[in-house]
Amino acid sequence: MSAARPVRRAVVVGGSTGIGRGVADAWAALGIETHVFSRSRPAGDGGDRLVWHHLDFRDPEQAKEALRAGIPEQVDLACYSAVYFTATREPFTQVSEADWLDQFAINVHGLSWTLRAALPALREAGPGLFLHISSEVVYNAGPNRSGYAATKAAADSLIRSVSQETDPARTVFVQALPSGMVDSPGIRARRSADFDYSGYMSPASFAPLAAELARTRGVPYAGDALVVDGEGVWSPVADGLPVSQSRPLAGRS
Structure with missing residues (x-):
């Protein structure tokens, strides 16, 4: 009789939504x-x-305790897809301090707390996978996106730095990013009621990659x-930078 x-x-x-939901659904389907x-x-x-665990990175102690208590002792796959961007794109000098701090709390600090909580469990899987959802803004920056660009670039650098500290036989790091805008509740909150989303990607576009990462x-x-x-096909960013999603400015102050 073989072992279970x-x-x-x-x-x-x-x-719960967006790209992270696309990844979660793909893994659960397996x-x-x-x-x-x-x-x-x-x-x-x-x-x-x-399996849902309530977590709010605006409450650091609650978030860290939720990760500590909720992450299993051994984890095969982990994905960080939490993200915060402002309700509207604004020049740097007009971004509120609350929005600026929330972008760092979720896009950077939340990632660091997740890494600290998840890495021991991933090492037990030998190797575990850590997937970070990145953004084209890391490579393109862009006007009126200063906080988002700064925090996503910091997150990218954090992942690359931690990966160099980690034995790849125990934890593998991969980053993934969409080639275009993704239809999600967060994006819809920033658009008019009659906006046409037909040119936007679906979170399910990440399902094929999620399945491949689970397999390998x-x-x-x-x-x-x-x-x-949008077709669920992927390629290394080294083969070609993603198209910028920034909007040109009509004038500069």
Whole structure:
């Protein structure tokens, strides 16, 4: 009689909506026990397959305790997709201090707390995979996106630095980013009611990559930043920088 196959476990921070939800749904569909940490409970189709943990990075102590208590002792796959951008694009001098600090709290500090909490569990999987959802703004910057550009660039550098401190036989780091805008509740909150989303990507575009990373533990893509398109096809950012999603300014002050 063969031994039972160990339960595979995944963690997705920021997995109730958007790209994180696309990744979480893909992993859960493979039979992986998938834990989602987010402010809101995952809703809609597939939400009942996800193990939800309430987490709010605006409350650092609550967030750190939620990660400490909720992350299983061994994790095969982890994804950080939590993100905050301002309600509207504004010049640097007009960004409120609250928005500026919230971008750092979620895009940078939240990532660092997740790494601290998840790395021991990922090492137990030998190797575990850490997937970070990055952005084209890391490579393109752009006007009226100073806080988002600064924090996503910091997150990218944090991942690359930690990956160089970590034995790849124990933890593999991969970054992924969309080739265009993604239809998500966060984006919809910034658009008019009659906005046409037909040219936007779906979070489900990340499902094929999520499945591939689950199959391989990310080993063939270790250290890569992968650009994912609307058809679910990916390529290394080294093969071509993603198109900037910044809007040109009519004038400068």
